[in-house]
Amino acid sequence: MHYFLVFLIDQRNRRGHMDLQLAQQRFWEEGYLVLENFFESELMDELHEHILDHFNGAVESVLNDEFKERSQSEIVPWFPQREFIEAFDKIDAIQEFTDLTGAILGQDWNNLYSMVMFSARGTCGQAWHQDCPPEDKSRFNLNRLIYTADITPEIGGQIMVVPRTHKGGALPAGEPDVDFEGQLEFFPRKGTLILLHGHTWHRVMPVAGAYRVSTNYRAAPANIPAEVTDVCVYRNMRYQFSINQVIEERIPAATKS
Ligand SMILES: O=C(O)CCC(=O)C(=O)O
Numbered sequence: 300m301h302y303f304l305v306f307l308i309d310q311r312n313r314r315g316h317m318d319l320q321l322a323q324q325r326f327w328e329e330g331y332l333v334l335e336n337f338f339e340s341e342l343m344d345e346l347h348e349h350i351l352d353h354f355n356g357a358v359e360s361v362l363n364d365e366f367k368e369r370s371q372s373e374i375v376p377w378f379p380q381r382e383f384i385e386a387f388d389k390i391d392a393i394q395e396f397t398d399l400t401g402a403i404l405g406q407d408w409n410n411l412y413s414m415v416m417f418s419a420r421g422t423c424g425q426a427w428h429q430d431c432p433p434e435d436k437s438r439f440n441l442n443r444l445i446y447t448a449d450i451t452p453e454i455g456g457q458i459m460v461v462p463r464t465h466k467g468g469a470l471p472a473g474e475p476d477v478d479f480e481g482q483l484e485f486f487p488r489k490g491t492l493i494l495l496h497g498h499t500w501h502r503v504m505p506v507a508g509a510y511r512v513s514t515n516y517r518a519a520p521a522n523i524p525a526e527v528t529d530v531c532v533y534r535n536m537r538y539q540f541s542i543n544q545v546i547e548e549r550i551p552a553a554t555k556s
């Protein structure tokens with residue numbers, strides 16, 4: 300299975316199997332991992348068709364306007380496995396995907412939920428954030444981001460990450476829209492898997508093309524529940540989704556008296 304993955308020589312041994320130990324080591328050093336051609340094209344097409352079917356129905360976002368304005372994030376989330384769309388279960392059944400997750404998160408890791416994120420033309424993407432507060436290093440989510448269609452320079456919506464920031468503290472307070480030294484930019488192609496630690500600083504750039512889609516199969520270590528991502532850290536605030544409220548205004552150190 301997956302013999303075409305032999306191309307990824309630096310992530311795989313000669314028999315085409317992923318080197319789980321190397322992948323785990325790199326993930327924990329860098330705070331992210333990009334694996335191209337991880338998923339088969341046919342499966343990506345199948346999922347993408349479901350996604351387009353759903354979003355063609357002009358679905359409203361459950362996120363409110365204050366959130367959009369303050370967070371400078373514009374996505375419409377959808378949870379297909381909550382609607383029992385079985386095609387999405389196929390991802391969870393890929394042995395290499397679960398083995399890789401286990402290598403990173405350890406035994407009895409938690410499969411949290413899958414969330415499709417849709418952004419229409421002209422939307423701003425997502426400002427720099429951490430998916431959950433970084434103060435307790437043991438409490439984090441793992442983003443397992445799947446791209447069912449190419450993200451190209453024409454479309455925009457590239458993902459930016461700042462490597463190794465999962466080892467530090469909170470994203471510095473300040474203007475949402477800045478460049479960080481050492482930031483990396485990725486245009487994931489169809490079939491790419493990005494593993495991203497929830498404490499790693501990341502951002503999605505504005506969408507200029509027709510639309511942008513990513514699907515996140517979120518996971519966490521054993522005993523870390525889905526609520527771990529209830530509070531998101533932005534540069535200007537911390538936001539709690541369950542109560543739709545800003546729970547902390549963040550003020551840059553330089554302007555504090
Ligand atoms: O859609 C992406 O590429 C990243 C989305 C994101 O920030 C997340 O799922 O936590």
Ligand SMILES: [Fe+2]
Binds near residue numbers: 428429430501
């Ligand atoms: Fe995120």
